[in-house]
Amino acid sequence: MIEVEGLRKTYGDFAAVVDSTFSVAEGEVFGVVGPNGAGKTTTLKVLAGLVDPTDGEVEVAGFASDDPEMRRRLGFLPEESPLYEEMTPLSYLRFFADLYDVPRETADERIEAALDRLELDHRERRLGDMSKGMKRKVAIARSLVNDPDVLVYDEPASGLDPVTTNSVLAFTRELRETGKTVVFSAHNLYHVESVCDRVAVMNEGRIVARGSVDGIRERHGETTYRVFTDVSPARTDALAEVLDDIDDLDDLDAATEEVGDRFRTTVPTMDGVEAVRDATAAAGGEVVDIRTREPSLEDVFLDIVGRPMPGRYTGSGAVAEDSAGGDRAPEEDERDAPEEDERDATRPSEPPEGTE
Numbered sequence: 001m002i003e004v005e006g007l008r009k010t011y012g013d014f015a016a017v018v019d020s021t022f023s024v025a026e027g028e029v030f031g032v033v034g035p036n037g038a039g040k041t042t043t044l045k046v047l048a049g050l051v052d053p054t055d056g057e058v059e060v061a062g063f064a065s066d067d068p069e070m071r072r073r074l075g076f077l078p079e080e081s082p083l084y085e086e087m088t089p090l091s092y093l094r095f096f097a098d099l100y101d102v103p104r105e106t107a108d109e110r111i112e113a114a115l116d117r118l119e120l121d122h123r124e125r126r127l128g129d130m131s132k133g134m135k136r137k138v139a140i141a142r143s144l145v146n147d148p149d150v151l152v153y154d155e156p157a158s159g160l161d162p163v164t165t166n167s168v169l170a171f172t173r174e175l176r177e178t179g180k181t182v183v184f185s186a187h188n189l190y191h192v193e194s195v196c197d198r199v200a201v202m203n204e205g206r207i208v209a210r211g212s213v214d215g216i217r218e219r220h221g222e223t224t225y226r227v228f229t230d231v232s233p234a235r236t237d238a239l240a241e242v243l244d245d246i247d248d249l250d251d252l253d254a255a256t257e258e259v260g261d262r263f264r265t266t267v268p269t270m271d272g273v274e275a276v277r278d279a280t281a282a283a284g285g286e287v288v289d290i291r292t293r294e295p296s297l298e299d300v301f302l303d304i305v306g307r308p309m310p311g312r313y314t315g316s317g318a319v320a321e322d323s324a325g326g327d328r329a330p331e332e333d334e335r336d337a338p339e340e341d342e343r344d345a346t347r348p349s350e351p352p353e354g355t356e
């Protein structure tokens with residue numbers, strides 16, 4: 001339903017989006033996550049036909065993104081959606097339905113259905129007097145008046161209270177059940193976790209990881225074991241010798257501390273709890289207790305976006321091909337890619353040397 005190949009958007013010598021390639025299957029919910037300035041909004045605006053790409057191919061519902069027919073098939077929710085303050089939700093939504101030539105009766109049915117599902121209260125109120133959450137719901141209803149196939153939502157839940165956030169995210173999830181294809185952006189993985197089939201993580205203009213949230217978590221998360229021993233700290237150098245993936249002794253030393261009459265060593269490893277137990281024994285420590293801490297989504301996110309990235313300024317007004325990600329293909333969780341997504345699935349899954 002959406003095909004993006006080699007998308008690049010530059011402003012002068014600054015690259016907002018670099019060599020971005022992804023596809024979204026029909027009926028899929030696809031999340032674009034990343035920190036401030038990552039290039040999410042720019043990507044979404046290109047999909048919505050509001051920003052012209054500098055380079056690359058973009059196709060939505062079978063149309064190029066600058067094709068007027070594409071806009072009829074698409075509903076866009078901007079990050080900030082100023083509404084006409086004097087209007088009520090109904091007059092405002094009817095106004096947009098008229099722009100799409102939707103017959104009044106059909107428009108009213110769609111508007112009622114969307115506002116009912118979004119549980120919008122106080123529908124007679126002026127938009128200018130509505131809360132931020134209510135306005136967001138009206139803006140979401142606006143994205144649906146033309147009954148589009150594809151919805152592009154820029155941070156739909158940003159700045160909303162937890163209850164409204166849940167309601168908006170649940171609504172987004174339900175859109176999939178009605179056959180819509182949805183792309184939405186968010187700052188954090190929590191907002192996309194329960195909603196999205198797959199996500200792309202962007203950082204500094206580039207897609208740096210792609211796949212299901214679980215797949216991404218598996219690849220980037222590190223379980224931390226807190227090992228409590230009753231003798232002097234297990235010799236951390238010996239611990240590190242036994243555990244395959246520990247090579248930073250300084251970190252491990254710093255992570256050993258006295259807690260009451262015990263010693264606690266914090267061991268981040270993927271080797272598993274038995275390996276930690278064996279390693280502690282081999283290092284001369286007797287295990288009193290081991291507590292396991294699974295990686296949080298924040299840990300995963302920081303691991304991904306904390307990597308050094310090539311610069312975004314070229315000084316020449318164009319981004320050089322070799323700095324545009326040719327050697328930095330995003331990691332793809334191939335198991336979770338839908339079959340239609342073969343082009344994505346054939347991209348290298350291993351990061352190039354030096355990126356981990």
Ligand SMILES: Nc1ncnc2c1ncn2[C@@H]1O[C@H](COP(=O)(O)OP(=O)(O)OP(=O)(O)O)[C@@H](O)[C@H]1O
Nearest residue numbers: 011014015016034035036037038039040041042043
């Ligand atoms: N019209 C523009 N002119 C110049 N720079 C721009 C323009 N639009 C976006 N940028 C820059 O491109 C980069 C990416 O912006 P974008 O809004 O796409 O990021 P984002 O991931 O959506 O960020 P946020 O989460 O803060 O909304 C930013 O550094 C931004 O300042």
